Amino acid sequence: MFRSKDRPTAALPATAASMDVRPITTPPTTTIDASSEFTGSLKTQKAVHIDGKVEGDIDCGSIVTIGNGGKVSARVRAEAVLIDGEVHGDIEARTEITLRKTARVHGDLKTEGIVIERGAKVEGQITIGPSNRAEPSRAESNRGESTTPTLALATPKPKL
Numbered sequence: 001m002f003r004s005k006d007r008p009t010a011a012l013p014a015t016a017a018s019m020d021v022r023p024i025t026t027p028p029t030t031t032i033d034a035s036s037e038f039t040g041s042l043k044t045q046k047a048v049h050i051d052g053k054v055e056g057d058i059d060c061g062s063i064v065t066i067g068n069g070g071k072v073s074a075r076v077r078a079e080a081v082l083i084d085g086e087v088h089g090d091i092e093a094r095t096e097i098t099l100r101k102t103a104r105v106h107g108d109l110k111t112e113g114i115v116i117e118r119g120a121k122v123e124g125q126i127t128i129g130p131s132n133r134a135e136p137s138r139a140e141s142n143r144g145e146s147t148t149p150t151l152a153l154a155t156p157k158p159k160l
Helices: 014-018
Strands: 029-032 037-044 047-050 053-060 063-066 071-083 086-088 091-099 104-106 109-111 114-116 121-123 126-128
Touching: 029 037, 047 053, 053 063
Parallel strands: 029 047, 037 053, 047 063, 053 071, 063 071, 071 086, 071 091, 086 104, 091 109, 091 114, 104 121, 109 126
Antiparallel strands: none
């Protein structure tokens, strides 16, 4: 329809039909399904998907996904963490934490990037920024102006 009348059409080579086309694969995933419970320390380089119950520690070199039915009572350390379910414990992700609208988190979050959908609930402290920054020693922080605000409370004197 839009081809030039002066240019001949090129036919596909005979080998085109027999080309090795491989499907795009996702990285292998360790799955804890809704009917499963796990207690202990899980350390893996593979992605982890949790729809069941987990208690203990999770140390993952890839992505940890906690599904809508997942209930985790653990310290979680991973490259990235995506939460649809419930977590009781501190979470540290090297790149990003994503809290979907059904997420319920009771613990501190530490990451370089965070996404929180409207409806997600967090009870804890959120720290965002590079994790390789060394904390200054107490002696160094007392030398100049303090960058951390402090709150001093006065105690009332008892009446005699």
